[in-house]
Every structure is written in structure tokens, then in C-alpha cells.
Amino acid sequence: MAQRRTTLTTRALTGASVVVLTAGAALLPGAGSATAALASAAPKPDATQAASTAALVAQLGDRAAGSYYDAAARHFVVNITDSSAADQVRGTGAVPRTVRYSTTQLRGVLSTLTQRARIAGTAWAIDPRKDKVVVTVDPTVTGAKRTRLNTVVKSLGDRVVVRRAATAFKPLIAGGDAIWGSSVRCSLGFNVSVNGAPYFLTAGHCGNASSTWSDSQGGREVAQTVNSHFPGADYALARYDDANSDHASVVDLHNGGSQQITRAADAYVGESVQRSGSTSGVHGGTVNGLDATVNYEEGSVSGLIDTDVCAEPGDSGGALFDGDAAIGLTSGGSGDCSSGGETFFQPVPTAVSAEGASLP
Structure with missing residues (x-):
């Protein structure tokens, strides 16, 4: 079979039963322009x-x-x-x-919010540019829930700033195209190795939803979920069925090119990053906060990267990267790639360390 270039690039080599799943997933007709979505030309530190x-x-x-x-x-x-x-x-x-407030003081704010305001539809993270904790509230937080949140926020004074999300926070999972589970579509994040064997990382809520994965809708199984974490964290590890799979360490840029991935790296606030996903292709943005907590309807997830990168249903699990560095796995958020949004990512170094994995 000839090579088929998509974000979830699938290549079957005749007679060899070799499958290559490249980080990301299929760019659907009408999705955003890959060229426009590339990271900004802002200068980067090394x-x-x-x-x-x-x-x-x-x-x-x-x-x-x-x-x-x-x-x-x-x-x-x-x-x-x-x-x-x-x-x-x-x-x-x-x-x-x-600045006025120390990290200890702002972490105290996070602790109070966790204890008293863990309400579905809210999220929070420290923003060092503001020297405050930013609490984001989606439209589902109304009535008694909003009253409760307002009471807690008021008690924290000017250490907190509140902003509104345009749409509800949700994991970005969908049924359709890319890596297919039994009833869901997600995006492959990064190919990794465990004890020399081929695996890949995706979102934990995707791993919870399916024990097996295919490279085409209704196609044969090519991988199995072996470990999944959600809520709490949001990452899953899947093992390729073919131990000889050529699992390239690249992310498809949806413009005919790809980005080689050589390492996992921690994000930093102000970092310019790109995200690749099965629904919306490649989009860029900035890291706005670290160690973020998001309270989904399904439960709370902490330790996330908070960004202004857009994402849409089906992008779950997709790659967040900065040049050759694997940064995060798409978890969920608010908004879309037409009006803009806020998206949260599971840090890759945490997942790689926990699973004993390495970039191939």
C-alpha cells in the first residue's frame, strides 16, 4: 500500500505488516490552514x-x-x-x-480552591506575569455553584483574578476519524519506546474509552491500551501489536512536512508552542500557566499546562510541541478554532517518567 500522509500517518508496507503511526491525526476537509497555524515567529530562548x-x-x-x-x-x-x-x-x-506574592502564598490559594471550590466547570493556575492565581469559569457554573465560588474567591482577595470561558470545559473526544477506538476517535500524541518495544502516548480519557486502537475506522487492530490515567492525570500508554513496527518520532505539520521529535521537555510560561490534532490540524499559541487544575464533569485533573492554543473534539491526545521537544498531550478545554479557546495539556515528561518510556 502506498504511503498515506495524514497527521495520524499510517503506512502499511506490503508483505512486512509494518504500521507507522505519526504523532497527530487526520486533517479533515475544511479544517484550519496548516500554514496559518504554525507557531509565531517570536524569538525563542534555547x-x-x-x-x-x-x-x-x-x-x-x-x-x-x-x-x-x-x-x-x-x-x-x-x-x-x-x-x-x-x-x-x-x-x-x-x-x-x-512582586508582592510569593510562590508559597499563591500555592496556598490553589490549596484553598482545591479544598473549597472544586466545582465542575472551573479551572485555575498561577500566572507569574500577573503574580496571581487566574480562575476561569465556564457558562455551566451558575446558581448555588457560582455563589459558592464567589464566596471562596472573595475570601482570597486580590491574589485571585476571575475570567469567563465562552463554552464549557470538556475533554476533547469525538467519534469519527484518526486513531479509532471501539466507539471514539482521538489523536495520537507521541510514539515512545518501553524496554525497546514500540508504544504511543495519547490522552487518558481516550485510553479509558477504548482498550484497542485501529489506524482506520472499522479497520484491524494495531495497538492496545495497556495503562490509562483519568481523572487525576490525563495520559494513556498503548502498545503496538507488531513489535517490529517502525514508529517514527515525528509530528505531521499538515503542509507536506513533519517535525522530528528528539526529546521531552517541561513547558514554561510565555513559551510559543504548536498543537497537532485529528480534527483541526496544527495551531499555535502560548503557554499561560503551569500546574493547572481543570474540573471536568468527569472529575478533576491537576498538573496541566494552560494555553491559549485552540482545539476541538477529536483533538484529544494530540501532540503539543516546541521544535524538536515533546511538551504535552491534549486534554480538554473551552472554545474552538474559529473563535479561539483555552486548552489544557498533560505534560509529556510526567507521562514518560511514570511509564518508564523514552522517545524512540
Whole structure:
């Protein structure tokens, strides 16, 4: 069979029974333009800069209050609560910014919200650019639920800012095209290896929905779900049936090209990223928060990456990436790729570490 180029690229080699599933999934007619969806041309720091900034923030402890990348100014900003740390920050090439609230104080806000306001239709994350916790509320939060949320938010004062989502938060699962389960369609995230054998990562709510996967609707089984986490986290590991599968470590860009993936990396606030999914193709945006919690109807998921990247049903499990780095797996969110939206992602390093996997 000739090679078929789609986001979930499936290639069957005659007589060899080799199947290649490339990260992402099929771009349907009428979906967004791949060219328009590519990440912005904003300058990016290199991986060393991101790692050194993260290490400094950890070293400073409560003298720091997070960090972010300022693409316009082309440097990292480190929030500090102690001005004596400013020279230490400058010594790494970052810019110090004195803020009011420490990471400990803002994490205290997260703890209060988790204990008192875990209401379906809400989400929250620390935004170091605001030095506040951003609470997002979807249209389903009304009546007594909204009154309860308002009471908790009011008690937290100016450490919290509230914004509204246009549509309900939901896992982005659908029936139709891409990687097909028994009754669902999702998107493949990244191919990985476990003890030298071929596997792939996708969303946990997809793994919960199907124990087997095919590369075509109604087609033969090519993989089985072996581990799935949702709610709490949102990732699943599937094993290819053919141990000799050629599972390329690439993401399809929907423009005839692909992006090689060589590593897993942690996201940082201000990072310019791209997402590939089976419904809407490739779209870009920015990381707005880390360690986010989303309260879906199905349960709460924590430790997520909060972005302004759009996504649509069927994009679940798809790849979030930055150049050659695997960043996240599409979980869910609000909005769509016509009007814009907010999407949350399971960090890939967490999933890879938990499953004992590595990029092939």
C-alpha cells in the first residue's frame, strides 16, 4: 500500500505488516490552514536558558515567585520577593522583577480552591506575569455553584483574578476519524519506546474509552491500551501489536512536512508552542500557566499546562510541541478554532517518567 500522509500517518508496507503511526491525526476537509497555524515567529530562548532559569527559581525557593519568557524583550523574567536576589537573577541573564506574592502564598490559594471550590466547570493556575492565581469559569457554573465560588474567591482577595470561558470545559473526544477506538476517535500524541518495544502516548480519557486502537475506522487492530490515567492525570500508554513496527518520532505539520521529535521537555510560561490534532490540524499559541487544575464533569485533573492554543473534539491526545521537544498531550478545554479557546495539556515528561518510556 502506498504511503498515506495524514497527521495520524499510517503506512502499511506490503508483505512486512509494518504500521507507522505519526504523532497527530487526520486533517479533515475544511479544517484550519496548516500554514496559518504554525507557531509565531517570536524569538525563542534555547533549552539551556529555560533550564537554567528553572533551576535558579528552584534554588531561590520562596525568594522567587515563578518565571516567564518575555518574547518581545527576548529574555526570561524571574519574579522575586526579596530584592537582595536581584543580582543573582541578573547573573543568569534573566531580568528580576519584584512582586508582592510569593510562590508559597499563591500555592496556598490553589490549596484553598482545591479544598473549597472544586466545582465542575472551573479551572485555575498561577500566572507569574500577573503574580496571581487566574480562575476561569465556564457558562455551566451558575446558581448555588457560582455563589459558592464567589464566596471562596472573595475570601482570597486580590491574589485571585476571575475570567469567563465562552463554552464549557470538556475533554476533547469525538467519534469519527484518526486513531479509532471501539466507539471514539482521538489523536495520537507521541510514539515512545518501553524496554525497546514500540508504544504511543495519547490522552487518558481516550485510553479509558477504548482498550484497542485501529489506524482506520472499522479497520484491524494495531495497538492496545495497556495503562490509562483519568481523572487525576490525563495520559494513556498503548502498545503496538507488531513489535517490529517502525514508529517514527515525528509530528505531521499538515503542509507536506513533519517535525522530528528528539526529546521531552517541561513547558514554561510565555513559551510559543504548536498543537497537532485529528480534527483541526496544527495551531499555535502560548503557554499561560503551569500546574493547572481543570474540573471536568468527569472529575478533576491537576498538573496541566494552560494555553491559549485552540482545539476541538477529536483533538484529544494530540501532540503539543516546541521544535524538536515533546511538551504535552491534549486534554480538554473551552472554545474552538474559529473563535479561539483555552486548552489544557498533560505534560509529556510526567507521562514518560511514570511509564518508564523514552522517545524512540
